[in-house]
Amino acid sequence: EAGVAQSPRYKIIEKRQSVAFWCNPISGHATLYWYQQILGQGPKLLIQFQNNGVVDDSQLPKDRFSAERLKGVDSTLKIQPAKLEDSAVYLCASSFSGGAGTEAFFGQGTRLTVV
Amino acid sequence: DQQVKQNSPSLSVQEGRISILNCDYTNSMFDYFLWYKKYPAEGPTFLISISSIKDKNEDGRFTVFLNKSAKHLSLHIVPSQPGDSAVYFCAASANNYGQNFVFGPGTRLSVLP
Secondary structure (H helix, E strand, C coil): CCCEEEEECCCCCCCCCCEEEEECCCCCEEEEEEEECCCCCCCCCEEEECEEEEEEECCCCCCCEECCCCCCCCCEEEEECCHHHHHHEEEEEECCCCCCCCCCECCEEEEECCC | CEEEEECEEEEECCCCCCCCEEEEECCCCCEEEEEEECCCCCCCCEEEEECCCCCCCEEEEEEEEEECCCCEEEEECCCCHHHHHEEEEEEEEEECCCEEECCCCCCCEEEEE
């Protein structure tokens, strides 16, 4: 079974530029998550999708971050414009149903450096 | 306000001995707890979980204990192996919150040969 795929693996941009990350979840997984992991901290949820609907985006900085999952499969996360404090690893994860007792499977992440 | 805490940033253990990683939480609505292991340049991988209706779950060398009254859980690794050296994250979720996962800051385990 193929895992969660993310691209790119690494990205370096200047502040105020825009950037986009792509995620392909495990086939059949209805729930998709984007997490931000700053160095030395645990992953922090940015947004959770159930199929193509948003379940939770309460911690997404909506003035600069946006995410979509149009067909309920792939997802993109965009930052525009980027700030220095956005430097982090962006992790995509998916789970089968998002219901009780299910674990999330993570991709390798995209390491973003904003200079 | 951290809802999931791992107060030990790092832990060193001799190979063959027991590793005990601790986690505390504050939200009494959490009803499902997980441990993830993370190697450098990789995403976290699921290790073991426990539901709030249990107080212990065992899988091979890994055992998770849950003390609901103390809002505390721990991961025991016996015997510890050098390949267990990684960062371990405790995570918690509450079904009525849409099953999103709240992570602790992690504990870096080093198993010394």
